[in-house]
Each structure stands twice: as structure tokens, then as C-alpha cells.
Amino acid sequence: METPIDFPSSTLADLLQNPSDLDKLPSLRAEFTRKKTSIDTHLHTALHSQLQTTQSGMTNLTEAQKTVQLIKEEMMKIDRLCAEAQGMIKDFPEINKMSVMQRNFAAVESMKAAVDNFAERLSEMEGLLAEDDQGMEEQPNLLAVHEGLTALRDVRDQALEQVRSSEGGEGEGGMELIENLPLDGGGHVTLRELFGKLDEVVEWFDEHVGQACLNLIPLVQSGQNGLVVRLGLVIEEEEKKDKQVKALQDAQREFQGVARSFKSINVGHRELRGYKEKFLQAIEASAAAQFEGVQQAFDEDPERLEKGCRWFFNDLNTVKLGLVELFPKKWRIFRTYTNIYHKLMHDFLVSRLDDGTITPVHMLAILNWVPKYYEKMRRLGIMEMDLHASLPHLIDEREAELVREYRSLITKAVEEWMERLSAADRKAFAGREEGSLDQDADGQLHTKSLGDMWTMLREQLAVAQSSGRPDVVEGVVDAMIRALKTRQKMWENLVDTEFKRVADLAERPTAEVGEIEGLSSYQDWLVAIANDQITNIDDVPETSTTSFLTRFKSEFTPLVSPSYPLTTAADLESLTNGYIDLASHCAALFAKLLFTTDFRSVTRLFFTPGWMSGSDQPMRQITTTFEDYLAGENNITQVLHPSLRDILVEELSDTLLVAYLGAVRNKNVKFRRSDPFTQRIRDDILTVFNFFKAPYPDATPEIFESVKDKWRAVNAFEGLLSADKIGVVEAFERLKVGYWDVQLSWVEAVLRDRDDFERSMLSSVKGRAAGVEVERGAETVMGKVK
Numbered sequence: 001m002e003t004p005i006d007f008p009s010s011t012l013a014d015l016l017q018n019p020s021d022l023d024k025l026p027s028l029r030a031e032f033t034r035k036k037t038s039i040d041t042h043l044h045t046a047l048h049s050q051l052q053t054t055q056s057g058m059t060n061l062t063e064a065q066k067t068v069q070l071i072k073e074e075m076m077k078i079d080r081l082c083a084e085a086q087g088m089i090k091d092f093p094e095i096n097k098m099s100v101m102q103r104n105f106a107a108v109e110s111m112k113a114a115v116d117n118f119a120e121r122l123s124e125m126e127g128l129l130a131e132d133d134q135g136m137e138e139q140p141n142l143l144a145v146h147e148g149l150t151a152l153r154d155v156r157d158q159a160l161e162q163v164r165s166s167e168g169g170e171g172e173g174g175m176e177l178i179e180n181l182p183l184d185g186g187g188h189v190t191l192r193e194l195f196g197k198l199d200e201v202v203e204w205f206d207e208h209v210g211q212a213c214l215n216l217i218p219l220v221q222s223g224q225n226g227l228v229v230r231l232g233l234v235i236e237e238e239e240k241k242d243k244q245v246k247a248l249q250d251a252q253r254e255f256q257g258v259a260r261s262f263k264s265i266n267v268g269h270r271e272l273r274g275y276k277e278k279f280l281q282a283i284e285a286s287a288a289a290q291f292e293g294v295q296q297a298f299d300e301d302p303e304r305l306e307k308g309c310r311w312f313f314n315d316l317n318t319v320k321l322g323l324v325e326l327f328p329k330k331w332r333i334f335r336t337y338t339n340i341y342h343k344l345m346h347d348f349l350v351s352r353l354d355d356g357t358i359t360p361v362h363m364l365a366i367l368n369w370v371p372k373y374y375e376k377m378r379r380l381g382i383m384e385m386d387l388h389a390s391l392p393h394l395i396d397e398r399e400a401e402l403v404r405e406y407r408s409l410i411t412k413a414v415e416e417w418m419e420r421l422s423a424a425d426r427k428a429f430a431g432r433e434e435g436s437l438d439q440d441a442d443g444q445l446h447t448k449s450l451g452d453m454w455t456m457l458r459e460q461l462a463v464a465q466s467s468g469r470p471d472v473v474e475g476v477v478d479a480m481i482r483a484l485k486t487r488q489k490m491w492e493n494l495v496d497t498e499f500k501r502v503a504d505l506a507e508r509p510t511a512e513v514g515e516i517e518g519l520s521s522y523q524d525w526l527v528a529i530a531n532d533q534i535t536n537i538d539d540v541p542e543t544s545t546t547s548f549l550t551r552f553k554s555e556f557t558p559l560v561s562p563s564y565p566l567t568t569a570a571d572l573e574s575l576t577n578g579y580i581d582l583a584s585h586c587a588a589l590f591a592k593l594l595f596t597t598d599f600r601s602v603t604r605l606f607f608t609p610g611w612m613s614g615s616d617q618p619m620r621q622i623t624t625t626f627e628d629y630l631a632g633e634n635n636i637t638q639v640l641h642p643s644l645r646d647i648l649v650e651e652l653s654d655t656l657l658v659a660y661l662g663a664v665r666n667k668n669v670k671f672r673r674s675d676p677f678t679q680r681i682r683d684d685i686l687t688v689f690n691f692f693k694a695p696y697p698d699a700t701p702e703i704f705e706s707v708k709d710k711w712r713a714v715n716a717f718e719g720l721l722s723a724d725k726i727g728v729v730e731a732f733e734r735l736k737v738g739y740w741d742v743q744l745s746w747v748e749a750v751l752r753d754r755d756d757f758e759r760s761m762l763s764s765v766k767g768r769a770a771g772v773e774v775e776r777g778a779e780t781v782m783g784k785v786k
Helices: 008-015 019-088 092-115 118-133 142-165 168-179 191-214 216-221 225-254 256-261 275-300 302-308 310-326 333-353 360-379 384-390 399-431 449-465 470-506 519-537 548-559 569-596 609-613 618-631 642-665 677-693 701-710 713-722 728-738 744-753 759-771
Strands: 437-439 445-447
Touching: 118 142, 118 191, 142 191, 142 225, 191 216, 191 225, 191 275, 216 225, 216 275, 216 310, 225 275, 225 310, 275 302, 275 310, 275 333, 275 360, 302 310, 302 360, 310 333, 333 360, 333 384, 360 384, 360 399, 399 449, 399 470, 437 519, 445 449, 445 519, 449 470, 449 548, 470 519, 470 548, 470 569, 519 548, 519 569, 519 642, 548 569, 569 642, 609 677, 618 642, 618 677, 642 677, 642 701, 642 713, 642 744, 677 701, 677 713, 713 728, 713 744, 728 744, 728 759, 744 759
Parallel strands: none
Antiparallel strands: 437 445
16 A cells, blocks of 8 residues: 655645634745755755766766777787788798797707806805804805805796797707706716705705894894894895796786787796795794793793793894894884784783683783783883784783683682681581580680681782782672671571571470470570671770771772772671671570570460469569579670670560560460459569669660660550550550551450450551551561560
């Protein structure tokens, strides 16, 4: 289906929808006229440009066709003239044959004259080479030998070329004649043998040239400039001739048809000798041989990399100061050396980086070598951007990758160490054998891995510091903080899992506290783990004692960027809070463990008839046990960190309060109006206050005030019990305002324990609960009461 065309009329219909829009017609007409004029102008300009381009192309094509036609006509004229000339001359074939014979005879005669003294001249070259063998550092005959050998090689090439250019059987006979032609008036040495001897002498000469190329830098350093200049002249001359031969070869290959028609166009027998290429290969081979020593020194000690590469920059400096003036400027010999040396350095470093067995120390040495390398090159006048214009980056711009890899090696080591420590801790915690915990000089319990962990972190931080790179240190510190947080989570999971196991065993009907395996050792581990957490962060200004975490921070701060401590402050604060939370959690589990095991049957007596009559004193039994734990002969405070003692006391108080208030769900609980439950509750509170006010070791007044404040919740509880039916709603409202997170299910349980409970009371309370506006804040103790 075709797309409808948007005609101008439709656009005008949109613009002229109301009669009043007719006033716009003049302005619209002017606008459309202006746009049309602009479009016509652009179209005219584009069309004119296109026509000019097309005309120019057609003109060039016409001129090319005319040129080709003229060439064809000239070639036809030449061919016609040749054919007419042959027809005009009588006996032309015989004359041509005689001419060829004469040319061949003259060529053989000329060649015979050229090779008469071939052996003598070759012997002279051997003598000159023998003299140079006695002084390879000078080689005074290098140019003379090169000139003589070049002439002899030209004679050989011309001879072989003349034989190959002969036609028919005469050519084959000429080849046999020349190659087996006896020299010196009938001697036994043939030209074929002498040509072979020439190849041996040329090889000897090439050895001399190669030896000079390999020792070019030492020659300049020892002042043998004459030999260097002679070597440059030899290579330059050979390079010039190779270019000529290469040009002829390219021309013959490009214009094969013309070459067949005009036999004068041929490349001759001379082959490319490649002295310039061999010269460059010698430079590379000489430097590559020295890199073998660099590799050996680097593998043994990566710190020796800079010292091992000292020759590298000495060579380039020698080239810059002593060799540039001795060689042709067009060679740009300093740039040539720079390119070759840089590529070799690049290949060496990249090969070491790609070695799967490379160590972090070697990787770091390469990483630190890169800026030093470019700085040394800059001193030689070689800018980094100039190198990268035609050559690869020294290590292919892998700095960021190497930093990540080096950093990952350290972080991997940190993670492996932490995992090994965690595995040992999990095993020790599961076995909880005697002696599995340590005690410090103050008698406090600790895990055996605490000191080892921080020692390992310091060692790995030192490895990161050796890089001299803040980004490496920062990445390692981040990994360490993550590992420390993971370790916090591990301890939390371990103690929680074990608590659940003990709780499940304690819930069995026939379970006895003494029969629960590992209960006492579990308590010791809770204390040790809690002590570890506080030790990690506990600074004591009075004794100038700093915690592990504070020392850790002071050690990495000078090694990182100035902004890093600010960015990591939140992580360190989170880590510190995690230590406090885990220590408090262990103290809370310790308290809960007592109520799960020791007080499991005692708490079931609260609010029962025995408690109401005063025959059962569960609160006194609990506080007596507390006293044994906190102030007895072998009290827990002796092995507990001082900073945790108030926390443990508060957790014991909170756990007791939660258990006390939660006892409303015990069996046979019923609060009758005639029972003295208010007095009994008051007696329990006095018992609690008398205990927590007692001077157990290192008690503080603040902790008692905190305990007393939290136990005010019992007043609200008692208010729910003692209020009349009408006042229950107001009592609940006071409770809700004071403890916003009180659970309605617990309130319902309290109300159902009243002997005068009616459903209307509960309905009224629920109705008021929906309408009471309270300010939410931190969790209160009532939020823990189920």
C-alpha cells in the first residue's frame, strides 16, 4: 500500500482552519516565496557544480583516449618501417645472421680479455683479506677489497648473462665454452672453478663486513671511525645498486610485453645482495644477544633490571654522539637504532609479562621500569609521542591491566590467607577442644588466629607498599576491609548456628543442662570472640595502647592518595560498628544461653500459683546464678574484656526482662483481682535492682541507671494487669506511647491472663491501637517481648 503524499494543500488546511486565519495569507505567501527562492538557489548551485565535475571527467576521458590512439599509431608506424626495411634490403636474413655471429664473437673475445687476469686479481683480493684478518678492528683494505670483488662479480655476471642471452645451439655451445674455458694459455683451472673460488672469497669478505656490523658500537667507542666510514660506504654503494636492480625487476614485471619486444630492457644476471638489510639484522642480533644477559639478571633479581639495561642507553647515546656523523644522513641511523632497540625492549618485556610463571615482584619491576625507560629516552631527545608514532607502546599500554593483575595477586593472597584462617577457626570452633583458645597477659580469652590475622595483613600491606603505587595500596586495603567484614559475618553465622543447635537440644523434654555437649566451651568461645572484636578497635589513651584497626589505618594512610582516607572513612566506620555489634551479639547470646539452658525451667515458674503464693522464688534463683557468673570465685569477668562487662550486664538484664514479661504465656497463669500479684511483681523488681546495684567487679553507676530505666516497662505491664476494665484502654495507650514497638499479641496474652477478661476489652484495645499516634525511634526492650 502506497504512503499518501502530503500535498501543500493539506498543510495550508492545517494553517487556515479559521476565517480569521485568512489575514495570515500575505505573510504565509511571503514565507513560502522566500523558502522557494532559497531552495531554487541551492539546487542551481548543486546542479552547476555537478555539471562542472561531469564535464571535467568527460574531458579527461577524451584526452586519454586520444593519447592512447596516438601511441597505437606510432607503434604501428614503427612496426611498418621495420617490415619495409627488411623487404628493401636484399639478403637481409643472411646479413642479420652474420651480424649476430659477429656480435657473439666480439662478446666472447671481450670476455676472454676480461678473464685473462681474473685469477690474478682474485688472488690479490685474498691477500688483502688476509691482511685485514690480522687487524679486524681496523680493516684498512675493506674498500679496496669491495671494489675489486665488485669488478670480479660484474665480470662473472656479464659472462653468465651473455651466455644466457645467446640464441639456439650457439648459445648452448657458448655456455659450455665459457664455463670450461682454460685460463693462462692452456692451464688446468677453468672459469667454472674460478667462479666458485670467487664465491668463497665473497663469503670471506661478507664475514668481515658482518663482524664490523656486529661490533659497530664498540668500534665507535674505541675510536675506529675510519673502519665505520668505510663500512658505511660499502653498504651505501650496495644499497644503491640493489635499488637499481629492484627498479629494473619491477619494470620488467610491470611491462613484460614491452620487455619481450625490446631485448635491451633486461635486468641482467645481478641479484639483490641485501647488504643494507643484513646490516640492520646485525644491529638487531647484536642487541638481542645483550638482552639474553638482561633476561638472566632479571630472572635472578628483578631489581637488577635497570642496571642490566644500562648498555641499552649507552649504545643509543654512542650512536647519537659518534655514529650519526659517520653514516649517510638519509639513513637516519639514530632513528634506526632507536626503532630496533625499542622493539627489542618491547618484545623482551611483553614476553616476560606473558610468561605464566611470572611472580608479582617481577611484574612490579616491569611496571616501575616503564616510566623510568621513557624518562631515559627523553634525556636522549626521544619523546614518547615520537616513539608511539610508528612503534608500539613499551608494554602495549598494559599498565592499568598490570596494576589490576598485581593488585589481584596480593588481594588473592589476602583472601587465601583469610580463608585458611577461617577454615582453621571453623574447625577449632566445631571441635572446641581443650586449649583451643588463648589467654593474654590480663587473663582474657582470645581466639588463636587474632594476632596471626593482623600480622598477615601487615605483611601483605608491605608487599603492596613495595609497588610504590597508591592505586595498588588502595585496592589492597579495600580487599582487606572486605575480608574483615566477611570474617565478622563468618563468626556471626558460627555462633548463631551453634546457639540454634543448643536451643534445639534444650527444648527436648528429657534434656538436662549437663548433658548438652560443648555447652561450657561454647560459652568460652562466645567470650573469646567478643573479646577479639573489642581488641580490634579498643584504644587506650591512658596507656598509649592502640588497637589493631587504628594501627592498620595509620600504616596505610601514608601510602595512599590524600583523598582515599576520606572515601574509606565510611567503610572503616562500618567495620568498627560491625565489631561492636558482633561483640554485643556474642554477649546477648551468652545471656540467652543461660535462659535457654540454666533458667529454662526456672522462668516457667513466673506468674504461676507457686510464684503468686511466694513459695517459689524464681527471680532470686536467677540473680543468684548471675552473681556466680559476675562475682563468683571463677566469674566470667576475669576472662572478659573490661569494655564488655557493662554490655554483658545489660544483656543479662535485658534477657531477664524479656523472659520475665514473656512468662505471661506460661501454663496455669491467671491474675485474679484478689491475688497479691502487684506485690509479687514489686518484690521481683526489688530483687533485680538489689542485684544490679551490688558492687560486682568493675560495676559502673551508669549501667545500673540503664537497667533501672529499662525495667520501668514492668510498671506498664503491671498497669495492664491492675487497671479496671474501663481503664485498660488508657493503660494500653500509656504503654504504647512509651514503647512504640510493643506487640499487640503480647498485650492480648496479658489481657487474657486477667481473671476478668472479656472480648470487649481486647476489641477496645485494638481499636485504640489503630488510632494512637506514636513517634517511632530506636527499638525498645518491649519490641523483643513476644
